[in-house]
Amino acid sequence: MAQSSSQAASIPIWRDERYLKLIAQIVFAVVVVLTANYLYQNMVNGLRQQGTTLGFTFLGGIAGFDISETLNDFSRTSAYWQAFLAGLYNTLLVSIVGIVLSTILGIILGVARLSINPLVRWLSAAYLEIMRNLSLLVFLIFWYLGVFLKLPRVREAVEWPGQVYLTNRGIVMPWGLPTETMPMYRTILIIGLCLALALGLVLFLRGRQTGKPPLTLLWSTLALILVAVIGWFVVPAAPLSLDLPVIQGLNITGGKTFTPEFMALVSGLVLYTAAFIGEVVRSGIQAVSRGQVEAARAIGLNPFQTLRLVVFPQALQVIIPPLTSQYLNLTKNSSLAIAVGYPDLFYVSNTIMNQSGRAVEMISLVMLTYLTFSLITSVFMNWYNARILLVER
Amino acid sequence: MSRKIFSVFGLLIVASMVLAACGGGTPAAGTERIVETVIVEVPVAGDAAPLPPPAGYGATLAAVQARGVLICGVNSQVPGFGYIDADGNFSGIDVDYCRALAAAIFGDSTKVEFRPVTAAERFTALQSGEIDVLSRNTTWSTVRDTELGGNFTATTFYDGQGMMVRAGEGITTLADLAGGTICVQTGTTTELNLADVMAAAGIAYTPAVFEDADSTFAAYAEERCDAVTTDKSGLVSRRTVLEDPSAHVILDVTMSKEPLGPMVRHGDDQWFDIAQWTVFALISAEEFGVTSANVDAAKANPSNPEVARLLGNEGDLGLKLGLSNDWAYNIIAQVGNYEEVYNRSLGPDTPTYIPRGLNSLYTEGGLLYAPPFR
Known part of the structure; x- marks a missing residue:
């Protein structure tokens, strides 16, 4: 020990690896900070030369343009920040719908890829290979110009049973319009949800005590549905009135219209991302050792039970991390909406940027927003991943 | 022992060098101080009441001349204004304006590089200096003339x-x-x-x-x-x-109302003048009946003193713009006057025929009116 300390002392500082590493770290940090500072100053100077400055107060100004589809009350006289919010909501809508649908389709594809039925297996493999090797942008434009805009015109609309119209102005279907009893019904639903949660908790705790887990989820869901159904008839008038689409002049009025832009974006994103999710699911399933499946079959589980009770829980650990990045990809890829004219976050920000001339601010805001989306998704998926890892032991 | 002292000194020297490097750009020393300084400077940049002199008078012309080619932001999708035709050439009145500007600067209307920009990116392209002038059926409006950091020079086409x-x-x-x-x-x-x-x-x-x-x-x-x-x-x-x-x-x-015209960056009045008077030269040439066909005859024998000044026979108007004195002569000889430019792209013989209407000379009931060349 004495020898080693004297040895350490005898090494000159410029050859002592510990100091050298520390110095390298410091130098690197300094370079990063100086570079960032230089870039920032450069931008500020550039803006100053153009006679413009940085600031976000312009977001309060009147937008002056219309947006084709919004989830908030946006109109011509709303502020820029409300336009930004409208885009944000649209991006959230597309991302959530896209993630749910592509997960379902992806799991089906991944399982089908490993099916013992050769036709199913080959079809699934062909689909995955084609989709994964296409450019998403091209695919989106194909869906928009090649499919949804090629649907018949309003006057020649294709009618599906249940008064669903397919036209090149969008897919229109009957929809519920909230009536004046809707707030009351909403309260009933919230009470029902609380009841269901309480019931679930009670069942869960009892299951722990007795060691015999009851069907918690099933009973809770049933309770919620029961409250919802009773509530529907208890309120004085039906909380939703049926709004049927009617062809009127140039357009179809009434009902709910899913625009070609929305449909093209969602179809494109879902079909594309599902292919990647399919591969993720397949690799996850294949990562579960064969012995597990054989053991499950040996104790008398049927193939579906084997998949649900033995293979999937173990495969999830392998699936979740790459699945997270697919979810992130889908959210970020939704910015390609600009190619098909769907007013998502990036598209609306682009319009704001152009009408207000605030490129630096808007781009920063857009980047920050996508970053936030991605981080939230990551945090959630990491939490879920940690949870299923714990369950394993 | 002596080695130990030496190594301590060595560490101090290195540390002080690092600190000096940190303090290089800012008065304060230390890595942390830099981060603070960055934050502090934001309001300074925002409030700076007396802005330092902008890029400067004459800078754009000097840069263009040094480069040897004019970079013009144009449309590539609107026939008659800015369009890539079947042969891959740019055509249209906005494009011809660029050629006229190149002729005024270099005496050669081909020394221009056309850069297609979209409606959404055009102002950023102009602000950032990627293009020297924006000639892309752009409507003159208050916000664009002020906040977007540009100046409209003149209206080349009155639209609605x-x-x-x-x-x-x-x-x-x-x-x-x-x-x-x-x-x-x-x-x-x-x-x-x-x-x-x-x-x-x-x-x-x-x-x-x-x-x-x-x-x-x-x-x-x-x-x-x-x-x-x-x-x-x-x-x-x-x-x-x-x-x-x-x-x-x-x-x-x-x-x-949609007055369309070329736009330049804020901050260089000389460049603004050149871009503006190029439009006026085109309009005046039509008013005086000077065309690409008769410009040589007109220069040899000017019909009136203003034509003589326009074509550089009298006075030194071109030199005042920072150009050669035959700048307008080059424009007319190589590109033509406004009528020729108009008819080439929007005239009765083209598929994109638009009657002159408001875009006639003021003498013929239109709105085209150029200040005197004097």
């Missing part, structure tokens, strides 16, 4: 926003479009005018907004929308490239 619909659908007025869908391009004054006009008239409509002219008109051609709106000149020119031009009519409504 119009609406095109399919013939035979019974649409003759804007009110007939109630409940309909209207295709429009983003990042344009058109988008704002549409919202204004429809709100003022109380007509409910759905916009379908697209990124560029091609996709806007492609969606209209696919009947995604009942009508498409843009400047009337744009409608006329885009109609020529639709499958069956006669199946579309332009409504007899004018929704806005």
Whole structure:
């Protein structure tokens, strides 16, 4: 020990690896900070030369343009920040719908890829290979110009049973319009949800005590549905009135219209991302050792039970991390909406940027927003991943 | 022991060098201080009341001359204004303006590089110096003239926003479009005018907004929308490239004033003057009847003193602009006068024919009026 300390002392500082590493770290940090500072100053100077400055107060100004589809009350006289919010909501809508649908389709594809039925297996493999090797942008434009805009015109609309119209102005279907009893019904639903949660908790705790887990989820869901159904008839008038689409002049009025832009974006994103999710699911399933499946079959589980009770829980650990990045990809890829004219976050920000001339601010805001989306998704998926890892032991 | 002291000294020296490096850009020393300094400087940049002198008088011309070529931001999708024709050449009056500017600067109308920019990116391209001048059917408006950091030089085309619909659908007025869908391009004054006009008239409509002219008109051609709106000149020119031009009519409504013209960056008055007087040279040449065909005769024997000054026989107007004295002569000889430019792209012999209308000389009931060359 004495020898080693004297040895350490005898090494000159410029050859002592510990100091050298520390110095390298410091130098690197300094370079990063100086570079960032230089870039920032450069931008500020550039803006100053153009006679413009940085600031976000312009977001309060009147937008002056219309947006084709919004989830908030946006109109011509709303502020820029409300336009930004409208885009944000649209991006959230597309991302959530896209993630749910592509997960379902992806799991089906991944399982089908490993099916013992050769036709199913080959079809699934062909689909995955084609989709994964296409450019998403091209695919989106194909869906928009090649499919949804090629649907018949309003006057020649294709009618599906249940008064669903397919036209090149969008897919229109009957929809519920909230009536004046809707707030009351909403309260009933919230009470029902609380009841269901309480019931679930009670069942869960009892299951722990007795060691015999009851069907918690099933009973809770049933309770919620029961409250919802009773509530529907208890309120004085039906909380939703049926709004049927009617062809009127140039357009179809009434009902709910899913625009070609929305449909093209969602179809494109879902079909594309599902292919990647399919591969993720397949690799996850294949990562579960064969012995597990054989053991499950040996104790008398049927193939579906084997998949649900033995293979999937173990495969999830392998699936979740790459699945997270697919979810992130889908959210970020939704910015390609600009190619098909769907007013998502990036598209609306682009319009704001152009009408207000605030490129630096808007781009920063857009980047920050996508970053936030991605981080939230990551945090959630990491939490879920940690949870299923714990369950394993 | 002595080695230990030496190594401690060595560490101190290195540390002080690192600190000095940190303090290099800022008065304060230390890595942490830098982060603070960055934060502190934001309000300074925002409030700086006396802005330092901008890029400067003459800087753009010097840069263009040093480069040897003018970079002009143009449209590539609107026939008659800025379009890449079948042979891959740029054509249109906005494009010819660029050629005229190149002729004024270099005495050679071919020393120009055309850079197609979209409606959405054009102002950023101008602000950032990627292009020297923006000549891309751009409407003169207050915000663009101020906040977007540019200056409009002169109007080269007086336009108004119009609406095109399919013939035979019974649409003759804007009110007939109630409940309909209207295709429009983003990042344009058109988008704002549409919202204004429809709100003022109380007509409910759905916009379908697209990124560029091609996709806007492609969606209209696919009947995604009942009508498409843009400047009337744009409608006329885009109609020529639709499958069956006669199946579309332009409504007899004018929704806005759209003075189109070239735009330059704030901060270089000399460059502004050159860009502006190039337009005036084109207009004056038409007024004095000087054409590319007779310009040599006119220079040899000017019909009046102003023509002599325009063509550089008298005075030194070109030198005052920082150019050669025969700058206007070069423009007219190589590109022509306003009438020639107009007829080449929008005249009766072209598929994109638009009657002169407001774009006639003031002597003929139009709005074109150039200040005197004196």
